[in-house]
Amino acid sequence: MKIETNSSVAVVLPPPIGDSLIGMVLVHNLVRNGYQPVVFGWVAEQLADWFPWVRVGRMAEHAGAFDTVIELRPTETGHTLCKSGKPFCLADLPAYHGPIHHMVDRIVEIAGSELALKDVTRSNGLTVPPGIVRNSVANRVVIHPTGSHPEKMWSREKFLALARSLAELGLQPSFLVAPNEFEAWRDIAAQGHEVNALAKLGEVGKWIASSGWFIGNDSGLGHLASSIGVPTLTLFMRRGLARSWRPGWGPGEIVLPPDVVPFGGLKERLWKQLLSVRRVMSGFQTLRDASAAATVR
Structure with missing residues (x-):
């Protein structure tokens, strides 16, 4: 699926923390390739300071607002946000289930092959906010x-x-x-x-x-x-x-x-x-x- 450059894009993260952080790999790659996705999910909301480059949305404010909605697994939220009512679900793709073993690498593979993103990385872009001293x-x-x-x-x-x-x-x-x-x-x-x-x-x-x-x-x-x-x-x-x-x-x-x-x-x-x-x-x-x-x- 090729995302049109000027289309509005949303990414719906799954509720589990680990799945959301892996989903942020996709968000990070979209941003690296010039898109400005709006992200939905409680993990992104609570870690907004750790992902300062991310636009976090609330569903009530964006119903039917997006040309393209990407979700890792099927959700009601994805259908609600999408203008067409048909979100693009990664779990429907063979690449989401293998043969590559690690889930991060599966997301990277999908970003490059299915979404045709040119500049892809395994990083989810998390940044420790200023004022937090690591390993103190x-x-x-x-x-x-x-x-x-x-x-x-x-x-x-x-x-x-x-x-x-x-x-x-x-x-x-x-x-x-x-x-x-x-x-x-x-x-x-x-x-x-x-x-x-x-x-x-x-x-x-x-x-x-x-x-x-x-x-x-x-x-x-x-x-x-x-x-x-x-x-x-x-x-x-x-x-x-x-x-x-x-x-x-x-x-x-x-x-x-x-x-x-x-x-x-x-x-x-x-x-x-x-x-x-x-x-x-x-x-x-x-x-x-x-x-x-x-x-x-």
């Missing part, structure tokens, strides 16, 4: 123990054991949860753990940016940490998910359970038991060593 608490390790999919969440007890192991190394583990998750984690503060629940995504980004490390489940905040450039360790239940969805911008490593179960469904049921604290700590040490080597270079 260099020994702080942000631990994100939750996520939108419970089956992807490592066990609470193991995250607590991980925090104790990090503290033994002289690091400062800091748990980060959503406001609606705070009550479920409040009790660990009595055990001496730091727990934070920040209301806005921009505040979350600031906390991560000022930290030295990020460890979390396969979830959107890992993509945010990676966009910022904070070294990120992500826990995955199986390798196929990691190939497509591992945080794909800043320095990062993944950790998987040992490959001792032959069937995918069984792997998904047993991965929490199979993935040990020692294995995650080993992955974290690999990330530290790689980051130290990169700093020396």
Whole structure:
């Protein structure tokens, strides 16, 4: 699909944080090629200071306003915004589902081949706002123990054991949860753990940016940490998910359970038991060593 140079363009981002940050790769490439898309989605709204080059819109003000509406997955919003009522959905394209493994690279491929953009990049264009000091608490390790999919969440007890192991190394583990998750984690503060629940995504980004490390489940905040450039360790239940969805911008490593179960469904049921604290700590040490080597270079 060739977008006419003078046409009005909107991009509708999906609600999940990680999907939205990956969708911003498409927005960034549209801007690099001379378009002025208006972006719709709560992630873009809350991170407006981190994407200062982006025009964020609200649906009530733009119904039926756009010649071209691009959405990653089907939404009612896309139909409402489009003059023709027929948005262009990336999920309808074979390239969105492979054969290229990583989702960022799939978006880049679509930008170049399907949208005929000449100047394409893997970057989503996120910029840390002025006044935020990166790595100001260099020994702080942000631990994100939750996520939108419970089956992807490592066990609470193991995250607590991980925090104790990090503290033994002289690091400062800091748990980060959503406001609606705070009550479920409040009790660990009595055990001496730091727990934070920040209301806005921009505040979350600031906390991560000022930290030295990020460890979390396969979830959107890992993509945010990676966009910022904070070294990120992500826990995955199986390798196929990691190939497509591992945080794909800043320095990062993944950790998987040992490959001792032959069937995918069984792997998904047993991965929490199979993935040990020692294995995650080993992955974290690999990330530290790689980051130290990169700093020396």
